[in-house]
Amino acid sequence: MVFYTHAGCTLVALNPFQPIPDLYSLDVMKEYHCAPQPQEFKPHIFIMAEEAYRNVRGQLEPVNQSLVVSGESGAGKTWTSRCLMNYYATVAASSSVLKSQDTVERIERRVLDSNPIMEAFGNACTLRNNNSSRFGKYIQLQLDRCQLLVGASVQTYLLEKTRVACQPASERNFHIFYQVLHQTQKSHVFRVRCIVWFVFKDSFVETMDAMVHLGIDKEKQQQIFRILAGILHLGNVRFSPSTDETQPCNLDEKSKGNASAELLHVSAEELLTCLRVRTLKAGKQSVLKPCSQAECSVRRDCLAKVIYALIFDWLVTFINNSICADRSTWCNFIGVLDVYGFECFRINNLEQLCINYANEKLQQHFVAHYLRAQQEEYVSEGLEWSFVKYQDNQSCLDLLEGSPISVFSLLNEESRLNRASDARTLKLRLEKELCGNANISWDRFSTVPHFTVAHYAGRVSYQIEGMVEKNKDPVPPELISLFQESENLLLHQIFADKEAQNPTTKGLGKVTVVSKFKNSLESLMKILHATTPHYTRCIKPNPDCKPMTFKKEEVQALTRALLCVAPEEECVTFVLCAAVRSSCSWRLVGLWKLFTSVLLAFQ
Numbered sequence: 083m084v085f086y087t088h089a090g091c092t093l094v095a096l097n098p099f100q101p102i103p104d105l106y107s108l109d110v111m112k113e114y115h116c117a118p119q120p121q122e123f124k125p126h127i128f129i130m131a132e133e134a135y136r137n138v139r140g141q142l143e144p145v146n147q148s149l150v151v152s153g154e155s156g157a158g159k160t161w162t163s164r165c166l167m168n169y170y171a172t173v174a175a176s177s178s179v180l181k182s183q184d185t186v187e188r189i190e191r192r193v194l195d196s197n198p199i200m201e202a203f204g205n206a207c208t209l210r211n212n213n214s215s216r217f218g219k220y221i222q223l224q225l226d227r228c229q230l231l232v233g234a235s236v237q238t239y240l241l242e243k244t245r246v247a248c249q250p251a252s253e254r255n256f257h258i259f260y261q262v263l264h265q266t267q268k269s270h271v272f273r274v275r276c277i278v279w280f281v282f283k284d285s286f287v288e289t290m291d292a293m294v295h296l297g298i299d300k301e302k303q304q305q306i307f308r309i310l311a312g313i314l315h316l317g318n319v320r321f322s323p324s325t326d327e328t329q330p331c332n333l334d335e336k337s338k339g340n341a342s343a344e345l346l347h348v349s350a351e352e353l354l355t356c357l358r359v360r361t362l363k364a365g366k367q368s369v370l371k372p373c374s375q376a377e378c379s380v381r382r383d384c385l386a387k388v389i390y391a392l393i394f395d396w397l398v399t400f401i402n403n404s405i406c407a408d409r410s411t412w413c414n415f416i417g418v419l420d421v422y423g424f425e426c427f428r429i430n431n432l433e434q435l436c437i438n439y440a441n442e443k444l445q446q447h448f449v450a451h452y453l454r455a456q457q458e459e460y461v462s463e464g465l466e467w468s469f470v471k472y473q474d475n476q477s478c479l480d481l482l483e484g485s486p487i488s489v490f491s492l493l494n495e496e497s498r499l500n501r502a503s504d505a506r507t508l509k510l511r512l513e514k515e516l517c518g519n520a521n522i523s524w525d526r527f528s529t530v531p532h533f534t535v536a537h538y539a540g541r542v543s544y545q546i547e548g549m550v551e552k553n554k555d556p557v558p559p560e561l562i563s564l565f566q567e568s569e570n571l572l573l574h575q576i577f578a579d580k581e582a583q584n585p586t587t588k589g590l591g592k593v594t595v596v597s598k599f600k601n602s603l604e605s606l607m608k609i610l611h612a613t614t615p616h617y618t619r620c621i622k623p624n625p626d627c628k629p630m631t632f633k634k635e636e637v638q639a640l641t642r643a644l645l646c647v648a649p650e651e652e653c654v655t656f657v658l659c660a661a662v663r664s665s666c667s668w669r670l671v672g673l674w675k676l677f678t679s680v681l682l683a684f685q
């Protein structure tokens with residue numbers, strides 16, 4: 083059985099959905115690391131890892147390397163990233179090298195220990211993957227002048243924090259909640275799915291060990307777990323409308339005695355008031371306005387999401403402080419990028435828009451790199467090179483992020499206006515301003531406000547309802563002020579820097595989810611442009627995550643999309659252009675050969 087194959091400059095990895103004995107053993111690592119010409123060996127993720135490692139040693143510009151791992155959910159990106167990290171933690175170990183697995187210690191151990199913590203807090207069981215990463219990450223492995231691993235740093239992208247408050251049907255919250263619950267013997271939650279139960283049982287010990295290794299002491303652990311318990315209890319606070327509209331919503335007895343305030347170390351009375359009453363500022367005067375039942379629930383969920391996201395950020399910062407080497411001690415780095423794949427669900431909203439936008443950006447980077455590599459190959463062989471019409475996604479990117487008018491600019495404008503959002507208003511603006519763009523369309527017969535974007539990997543319809551609110555991501559300022567006074571030291575610390583943004587703040591100054599995401603993605607693209615990229619495309623061979631099951635049609639469709647030859651006619655265009663322009667008949671097969679070779683390799 084073949085699990086890896088090369089497709090031009092890309093490595094294609096097929097997920098076997100079961101551990102394959104000896105595929106990633108220490109001996110195999112040694113073999114690839116010590117081989118004079120590893121590329122002559124069977125395709126493997128270690129070839130790519132070793133190539134990047136040798137590039138650093140060779141000091142050819144750009145010396146820093148990026149390993150970009152992509153693919154749909156469940157395709158094996160996180161697994162592959164872990165393999166890469168294990169490889170470097172072993173072959174570039176600054177302690178004794180390649181003796182046994184035990185030599186992976188000190189900094190190498192700590193770098194690897196960042197994985198279980200981030201997976202516990204950032205991964206969840208979804209319909210597509212039992213251990214799905216709900217955030218993107220770029221891990222920079224720092225090497226000294228002898229190419230030894232001396233540190234690492236992690237940059238994360240867009241945690242799916244909405245999952246804290248609500249999960250799609252048959253999906254779960256972040257793993258850590260189940261791990262903690264199991265530990266406190268409240269395992270009734272898992273009775274339905276005992277397999278998953280055992281996974282959590284083992285994982286909690288792993289998470290705790292990793293926390294200890296990284297230096298998260300008992301006291302901090304206690305604070306974290308209290309906060310997690312507080313978030314869970316917060317979810318049980320229920321509101322019902324008051325008969326008198328001038329009064330705050332009612333709370334049932336259970337909600338009044340809710341343990342969240344005690345666990346989060348804030349005054350119960352103040353917490354319940356802040357959840358139900360808004361403070362409006364008019365000049366120097368403050369006016370108290372009771373919230374509707376729906377608004378109270380939004381405020382409660384918003385609080386749970388913001389606390390969780392801040393804890394996640396705190397953990398990432400803590401991990402970085404623990405594993406990041408002093409700048410004077412490292413000279414080069416190898417970055418591993420594990421980002422969410424292209425998403426298209428029955429209902430898509432802002433999260434999918436951001437994720438698919440990130441995929442468009444990465445696709446553009448991949449295509450530019452692919453064409454450059456082809457061009458260099460042609461030139462080195464003395465062949466004429468002309469630009470080949472290739473699946474260009476620039477127009478889709480212009481539609482999403484272009485200036486002055488784009489989906490993002492209109493969404494941000496709408497989000498920065500100081501009024502309640504209205505899906506129809508945004509829809510009308512999008513239609514009016516962007517109707518000339520061929521990459522956006524609307525189903526005239528649909529009654530649900532939406533817009534459809536023609537992405538490189540397919541068309542996706544985005545629901546507009548709720549999009550502006552999600553983009554604003556408002557946190558009630560009263561709640562921020564309350565938690566800045568929390569007696570839980572960790573909560574106090576994570577809220578300390580959070581500015582209580584006045585809801586009446588207008589204009590460009592307002593940070594939105596999209597503006598933040600776009601900025602972090604731009605920084606990432608800058609890093610990618612300044613490094614030598616290596617692409618691994620992971621393929622999920624069947625939708626049900628079944629071990630050793632290969633569905634040909636599935637792989638065919640995925641391979642086509644991953645190699646960016648989505649519609650077959652485009653592929654033909656590419657092939658013909660290449661042939662005519664370069665007058666080189668054997669190149670006729672170009673990309674098409676790549677496509678079929680990938681399929682053949684896995685059969």
Ligand SMILES: Nc1ncnc2c1ncn2[C@@H]1O[C@H](COP(=O)(O)OP(=O)(O)OP(=O)(O)O)[C@@H](O)[C@H]1O
Binds near residue numbers: 161423
């Ligand atoms: N090379 C491999 N060998 C054995 N099992 C694998 C391999 N790659 C992936 N798997 C299995 O497939 C599952 C899904 O892989 P993984 O979590 O890495 O997917 P992903 O692409 O990161 O998904 P998501 O985007 O949802 O986070 C893993 O939990 C693991 O069980």
